Amino acid sequence: MEQICFELENIEVTYLDKEILKIDRLAIHQFDRIGIVGKNGAGKSTLLKLLAGIVKPSVGKIHGHVECGYFEQLEAPKAAEADPALMGKLDVPKDSEQLSGGEQTRMKLAQLFTHYYEALLIDEPTTHLDQDGIAFLLDELKYYYGALILISHDRAVLDELVTTIWEVREGKVHVYTGNYSDYVAQKQLEREQQSQAHEQFLKEKSRLEKAAQEKMKKAEKIAQAGSMTKREANAKPNKTFMTKSKGTSQKAAQRAAKAIEHRMERLEEVEAVQDERPIVFRQPKHLELHNKFPIMADRLTLQVKDRVLLEEVSFQIPLEKKIAITGSNGSGKSTLLEYIANNGPDLTISPKAKIGFFRQMSYQYGSDETVLQFLKNRSEYDESFLRSILHSMQFEGTDVLKNVKSLSGGEAIRLRLCELFLGEYNILLLDEPTNFLDINAVEALERFIKAYQGTILLVSHDKKFIENVGDMEFEIKEKKLVQK
Secondary structure, three states: OOOEEEEEEEEEEEEOOEEEEEEEEEEEEOOOEEEEEOOOOOOHHHHHHHHHOOOOOOEEEEEEOOOEEEEOOOOOOOOOOOOHHHHHHOOOOOOOOOOOHHHHHHHHHHHHHHOOOOEEEEEOOOOOOOHHHHHHHHHHHHOOOOEEEEEOOOHHHHHHHOOEEEEEEOOEEEEEEOOHHHHHHHHHHHHHHHHHHHHHHHHHHHHHHHHHHHHHHHHHHHHHHHOOOHHHHHHOOOHHHHOOOHHHHHHHHHHHHHHHHHHHHHOOOOOOOOOOOOOOOOOOHHHOOOOOOOEEEEEEEEEEOOEEEEEEEEEEEOOOOEEEEEOOOOOOHHHHHHHHHOOOOOEEEOOOOOEEEEOOOOOOOOOOOEHHHHHHOOOOOOHHHHHHHHHHOOOOHHHHHOEHHHOOHHHHHHHHHHHHHHOOOOEEEEEOOOOOOOHHHHHHHHHHHHHOOOEEEEEOOOHHHHHHHOOEEEEEEOOEEEEO
């Protein structure tokens, strides 16, 4: 029988009187491979920190029976031991004073895998990792002998590594068997079943309403018959009905109507499935481009200080295509996007090009606008459409009334993406836009990209994301830009 690594019993986590998590019972066994998913702010990282002992529950008990390794997404590497062989394999510089985001992630992975732990708690390990780094991570975790609990927005990684999905939703943990694709299929089945149950509920409600109305009409007819004169009653063809005790019949009909109304009240209401509103980003006439290739390069050499990143590269970016640019960390992807944004020498960019740029950085806003006002002041779309776009990017309810100055890092990034897709641009440059998004927001971004009528160049290491939105892929390899 498999050893139990963690047990959670009657757990409640509250923050400022708001319930974050409520768990009756959960257990993690020796060889469980669990992927945790859910919207930003749902409590995924809190759940992992509970298991790691970093966060204490407001109520309830957590029993940890094994030593665990913990990888935190936003934490800088600690001064901990790391196997030199792993450091070499992961290409971590020996001088670790000034590490890039990707190098910090690889350093933390080297430290994590230097020691054997009976359980691993890992929060978003692929942020900043290139394909080589992700391949290393998959190799290490595929053959890992212990319990794995993983938060990730990378659906391909979840498909490779986990056999159970925990969805954190409205403070509860919902358990699904299988990997991420299996979970998506089960969620779709749930939606279909809910849709059928909702239709059944509406039919039954309508049938009972009709039956109750008929009973009430019958009671009214009896009352009317009771007010007729004897001669009028005798003139009626159905005299036997008229001779009945009218009061008794009327009360019986009213009682039957009431009984039906009670049945209606006891009907369990099934909510309608909330379908995403179709997205259409209009391209204004004055922003239409007519060049077949709005961005072209002729023997472009790109270097930073003395380091050559691209050498005599020529390319043409086709109009209205979604083009992914891939390559290892440090190969020059972000530098190339920056060069295009600045209309560098050796480039030919359409004079009518209006370029919007999403950079790899933390966004902060200084204006005194609400989220909704911010978009209204920078877009020609109506409020209803703006609200639906914000809802797609998880600004729900009163979130749209938040002051933009008070937004968290993740919220600011999601607002910046909304701003770009709604703005007066015809070319978008997106540098690692999925890095700090949860899966729901990544899938919303995919819908945005598919609905966008302009040209998009995007840098990403997320294979599934590129597969879902990319029309073409160029890889930077050995100082060349090669179409894959």
